[in-house]
Amino acid sequence: MDKSSSGFYNEAVQVIVRCRPMSQKEIQADCVGIIKAYPNRGVIEVQNPKARNENEKTKLFTFDSVYDWNSTQQGLYDETVRPLVSSVLDGYNGCVFAYGQTGTGKTYTMEGTKEFDEGQGVVPRAFEQIWAHINRTTGLEFLVSVRYLEIYMEEIRDLLKIKHVKTLELREDNGQGVYVTHLHSQTCKSEADMFKAMRIGNHNRTTGATNMNEHSSRSHAIFQIVIEMAEKNSKSVKVGKLNLVDLAGSERQSKTGATGDRLKEATKINKALSSLGNVIYALAENSAHIPYRDSKLTRLLQDSLGGNSKTIMIANIGPASMNYDETIITLRYAYRAKSIKNQPIKNEDIKNTKLLELQQEIERLKKLIEEKNRGIELTGQIEYEVSSEDEDDSEKEEKVKKLELGKVEVSELAKQLKTLENQMVHGGNLVDSVKENELKLEQQRIEIAARKRREIEIQQKIEEEEENCHELKQVFASLQQAVDFKRDKLKRLHGRFQSVKQEIKDSHEEYVRSRKEIEDSNDSAAMQLRKKFLIIDNFVPTEERTRLLNLANFDDNQDNWVLNKEQYKLDRPIAHNCRRPISDFAIPLCQNSSKYRIENILDLKLDMPLRTTQEYTYPTICPQIKAFVSNVITQESQNNHIVVKMSSHAMGLKSATSKIEKEGKYKQAIKNIVEVHNQKSKQSSGRPVF
Numbered sequence: 001m002d003k004s005s006s007g008f009y010n011e012a013v014q015v016i017v018r019c020r021p022m023s024q025k026e027i028q029a030d031c032v033g034i035i036k037a038y039p040n041r042g043v044i045e046v047q048n049p050k051a052r053n054e055n056e057k058t059k060l061f062t063f064d065s066v067y068d069w070n071s072t073q074q075g076l077y078d079e080t081v082r083p084l085v086s087s088v089l090d091g092y093n094g095c096v097f098a099y100g101q102t103g104t105g106k107t108y109t110m111e112g113t114k115e116f117d118e119g120q121g122v123v124p125r126a127f128e129q130i131w132a133h134i135n136r137t138t139g140l141e142f143l144v145s146v147r148y149l150e151i152y153m154e155e156i157r158d159l160l161k162i163k164h165v166k167t168l169e170l171r172e173d174n175g176q177g178v179y180v181t182h183l184h185s186q187t188c189k190s191e192a193d194m195f196k197a198m199r200i201g202n203h204n205r206t207t208g209a210t211n212m213n214e215h216s217s218r219s220h221a222i223f224q225i226v227i228e229m230a231e232k233n234s235k236s237v238k239v240g241k242l243n244l245v246d247l248a249g250s251e252r253q254s255k256t257g258a259t260g261d262r263l264k265e266a267t268k269i270n271k272a273l274s275s276l277g278n279v280i281y282a283l284a285e286n287s288a289h290i291p292y293r294d295s296k297l298t299r300l301l302q303d304s305l306g307g308n309s310k311t312i313m314i315a316n317i318g319p320a321s322m323n324y325d326e327t328i329i330t331l332r333y334a335y336r337a338k339s340i341k342n343q344p345i346k347n348e349d350i351k352n353t354k355l356l357e358l359q360q361e362i363e364r365l366k367k368l369i370e371e372k373n374r375g376i377e378l379t380g381q382i383e384y385e386v387s388s389e390d391e392d393d394s395e396k397e398e399k400v401k402k403l404e405l406g407k408v409e410v411s412e413l414a415k416q417l418k419t420l421e422n423q424m425v426h427g428g429n430l431v432d433s434v435k436e437n438e439l440k441l442e443q444q445r446i447e448i449a450a451r452k453r454r455e456i457e458i459q460q461k462i463e464e465e466e467e468n469c470h471e472l473k474q475v476f477a478s479l480q481q482a483v484d485f486k487r488d489k490l491k492r493l494h495g496r497f498q499s500v501k502q503e504i505k506d507s508h509e510e511y512v513r514s515r516k517e518i519e520d521s522n523d524s525a526a527m528q529l530r531k532k533f534l535i536i537d538n539f540v541p542t543e544e545r546t547r548l549l550n551l552a553n554f555d556d557n558q559d560n561w562v563l564n565k566e567q568y569k570l571d572r573p574i575a576h577n578c579r580r581p582i583s584d585f586a587i588p589l590c591q592n593s594s595k596y597r598i599e600n601i602l603d604l605k606l607d608m609p610l611r612t613t614q615e616y617t618y619p620t621i622c623p624q625i626k627a628f629v630s631n632v633i634t635q636e637s638q639n640n641h642i643v644v645k646m647s648s649h650a651m652g653l654k655s656a657t658s659k660i661e662k663e664g665k666y667k668q669a670i671k672n673i674v675e676v677h678n679q680k681s682k683q684s685s686g687r688p689v690f
């Protein structure tokens with residue numbers, strides 16, 4: 001930690017990398033593993049399956065810690081996330097987010113699997129830690145609430161209240177940072193309440209199957225836990241906020257096979273992730289402008305990246321050779337994120353919190369109840385002391401009524417008090433011995449994590465120093481030895497120079513590729529814009545255009561242009577006793593109507609719905625019967641009936657007749673004859689003729 005120019009302490013974003021095991025699909029496709037992880041040095045080595053020369057063969061990346069396929073959920077949590085959640089419980093803002101290609105284990109890391117103990121990911125383990133802390137902390141009152149949202153197709157959705165009627169918008173506030181309006185906040189009184197909220201949200205989250213992942217997350221999800229804590233009757237509160245973020249994975253259409261909706265989702269996912277990449281890049285480069293406003297995701301993560309938060313980025317990668325390009329891109333972003341500096345500040349002494357409001361309201365209600373009770377007691381006493389003979393009946397009744405009313409009011413207030421008290425949790429409801437043991441265990445875990453981090457840091461420093469001091473330590477016996485040593489060093493440095501050169505070349509290629517993507521999307525946006533201009537220029541009168549342009553204002557919160565609704569009023573055309581045509585058939589009828597002319601200033605065709613019926617097709621007669629019968633049918637008219645006669649070889653050249661009512665129903669007649677004959681044939685020979 002170092003001090004920034006603004007006087008706050010800078011703390012770098014902690015970046016860890018996790019590589020999942022080879023998947024069944026990758027094993028079946030005979031994919032080669034290209035990742036080597038060195039957890040004690042925090043190093044990841046990637047082998048390039050397309051290497052053309054020695055320099056391109058391997059790439060090394062150093063991180064705060066790395067986890068390979070043998071890593072456990074418990075190990076990862078204890079070593080990296082537990083210390084962060086402890087800080088949140090001390091009043092800091094914290095954020096853990098999982099980043100990486102689709103199918104690399106982001107959801108596995110954040111949520112985990114259904115197996116109860118070992119399978120649990122970061123989110124449920126954080127619940128456990130938070131509630132263990134609350135249950136052993138005496139003397140404090142807590143108000144714990146959760147929110148769960150997803151950004152799907154650039155729209156924010158409340159995962160705890162899916163049928164939200166109000167639109168959820170992003171707003172910015174000096175105290176709160178960026179927040180979402182009308183987002184449902186669920187108060188939790190126990191670990192089970194939090195689990196319930198998580199399950200509801202997960203159930204509502206948008207997922208879908210792709211070639212890369214059967215349960216692919218199609219949205220970015222943020223689970224937010226807010227913990228307000230204060231002593232009883234205190235004047236200020238400490239607030240810890242934890243954001244647990246499971247991002248949707250970046251994906252290539254060629255690999256995921258996405259089409260239709262999946263493709264549209266993928267385009268939005270990739271766009272938001274590329275904005276995130278740009279923010280990381282700009283922060284790492286210390287740019288004057290950080291493009292947070294490019295997407296909703298980056299706006300929501302504004303505090304976590306470069307702001308008031310302690311942040312951990314978990315970069316998830318896969319081990320297979322077929323994903324080499326994506327793995328390198330993820331590792332490059334993660335590497336850049338290492339140089340992002342945040343300024344976490346303890347949220348102490350906060351005044352406008354819900355917990356404070358609750359505490360004050362509880363106090364007020366308690367006092368009120370006390371006063372009312374005192375009043376009731378007094379009225380009761382007076383009633384008892386004053387002799388009943390001195391009062392008439394109506395006065396007595398009045399007093400009894402007043403007394404009853406007072407009691408009802410008190411019971412109402414007591415109910416309100418109970419509801420308010422129920423929202424808060426009183427810490428420290430564990431038995432003392434359990435409390436002590438838990439505290440010890442927690443401290444041990446945090447110490448072990450800190451020791452491990454220190455070991456990795458020391459190891460990385462030693463390697464750096466060794467490189468620098470190697471030459472100083474050497475004592476050369478001969479000139480030749482010195483030359484050999486220098487040659488070795490030159491070779492090493494040349495190798496390093498080549499790999500840096502290669503890295504620059506790769507980065508340039510990546511830059512060209514992403515520039516091309518941006519240019520393509522710019523071109524398509526410009527094309528859409530030209531189309532809209534074509535319509536506006538040709539169909540919207542100039543005065544109206546100027547009027548509307550003057551009414552449009554840019555809304556920072558919505559990040560969009562909006563029309564001033566009070567001044568913007570479009571007069572609807574007046575009806576002229578004629579209904580608006582709603583079908584092709586009705587249009588000609590309305591051609592002469594003044595109403596039609598006024599409303600349809602632009603003579604556009606109506607958008608007709610797609611046809612849902614089919615042309616009538618005549619039934620067909622079985623070709624054998626048709627050929628056979630057409631030769632022998634005769635018809636005669638008999639008392640308004642048609643008699644169809646047919647004879648066939650199949651019937652021993654006998655003729656049969658059928659009587660039908662109308663012309664054109666020969667098929668029916670033939671059917672009748674064939675059925676009758678088939679029945680006869682079945683009776684005699686056991687099988688039909690036709």
Ligand SMILES: Nc1ncnc2c1ncn2[C@@H]1O[C@H](COP(=O)(O)OP(=O)(O)OP(=O)(O)O)[C@@H](O)[C@H]1O
Nearest residue numbers: 020021102103104105106107108213216217248249
């Ligand atoms: N460390 C791991 N150990 C064992 N299995 C893992 C691990 N990481 C991921 N997996 C498995 O890999 C598969 C894909 O994981 P997951 O769904 O978490 O990927 P994802 O990155 O969230 O994908 P998407 O971005 O498409 O949502 C799952 O079947 C998961 O169980």
